[in-house]
Amino acid sequence: DIKLDTEIIGRNFVYCDEVESTNDLLLKSKDFNQHGAVLLAEYQTHGKGRKNREWISNSGQNLTFSILLKQNYPEKKINLINLLSSLAVAQALENLYQLNVELKWPNDVLVNKKKIAGILLESTSKGKKIEKLVVGVGINVNQPNFPGKFEIQPTSIRKEFKSIVSRERLLSEFLNLFEYLLDTALEKPDKILNDWRERCKMIGEKVKIIQDKQTLIGVFDDIDDDGYLILKTADKVEKIHYGDVSLR
Ligand code: ATP
Structure with a gap:
């Protein structure tokens, strides 16, 4: 039951064994330059988080991919895209595995207070206009453990759902939701904000x-x-x- 229902997002899809960073490659690539293109890598040698921090993910067990958006979004819309990206991850985890997901502003995805996914938006611009916007997504799917030191303890779907799951199914669920939310963001940004707020436990604290x-x-x-x-x-x-x- 793997089904990509999107019109644009992920219709152009590239699969790589190993890259430095899916965000970097997609930002740089001249061949792979279509709005909605998705680049997925089994392993990133320099996976990135914000502020030059590292995204560390076992090869072949998780999902690390980037989506290219090329619609000259204004700065304000980018904030919304940041939020809806984490919301799409949350809804995918709820729909497929009934996980209880918490969102941490601006875009961390937590389950049982542990980090299950991270998102990194990066862009290139020409003058004041944003030329390419990439949404980098890392989801801990089937990785069994996370050795090392982390500020927020990582977890994976495998650890929380107590089962190995299909990465293909999760990817298509995410891309379907992402496209839907991106469309929604144009007409009903309030819907995105409310759905996001609902999952944010820190408001009021x-x-x-x-x-x-x-x-x-x-x-x-x-x-x-x-x-x-x-x-x-x-x-x-x-x-x-x-x-x-x-x-x-
Ligand atoms: P924080 O959540 O600490 O405020 P951030 O939102 O800036 O940071 P990201 O940019 O999404 O975080 O990701 C980078 C951080 O995620 C790093 O601090 C790193 O320790 C942590 N990290 C790296 N790999 C993983 C992983 N696979 N799962 C969970 N956390 C990770």
Whole structure:
């Protein structure tokens, strides 16, 4: 029952054994340059997280892929794409494995407080216009354990669902949902924001926002219409952009 229902996303698909980074390759490639193209690699030698951190994933057990978007999205839309990417992962895990998924702003996907997937958006621009936007997705699928030191403990579907699952089925479920949510984002961004909020357990709680130059402490009030985090500190209300922060 593997079925890709999309019109655009993943219709152009490349499978690689090993690459440095699926995001980098897709951003650079001249041959593989269509809106909606998906590049999947069994292994990344330099898988990336935000701020030059590493995404570490066993070869052949998980999903690491990137989606190319080429529709000149304005900055605000990119925030929404960031949120809907993690929402698509959450809904896929709920639909297929009935997992209880929590979303951590801006786009971490947690199960039982452990990180099961990460997302990294990167882009190239010409002047003020975004030329290519890539959505990099790493989902821990069938990896049995995660040796090493992590700030947030990783987990996998195999560990949480207690069974090895089909990566193909998960990939197509994700791509179907991703395309659907991307379409929804145009007409009904509120739907995305509400579905995202529903899964965010940190709203209303005291949080720490760690930025390069400062750390802010306050209450995570809400996400606004553009997907920014609204933080209420002792003396003011701050709008936090996802690019340069860690949330604790
Ligand atoms: P954080 O969640 O720590 O605030 P982030 O949202 O910036 O960080 P990402 O950019 O999504 O995180 O991913 C990078 C982080 O994920 C790194 O700190 C790394 O320790 C952790 N990590 C790397 N590989 C995995 C993995 N397979 N599963 C879970 N976490 C991982």
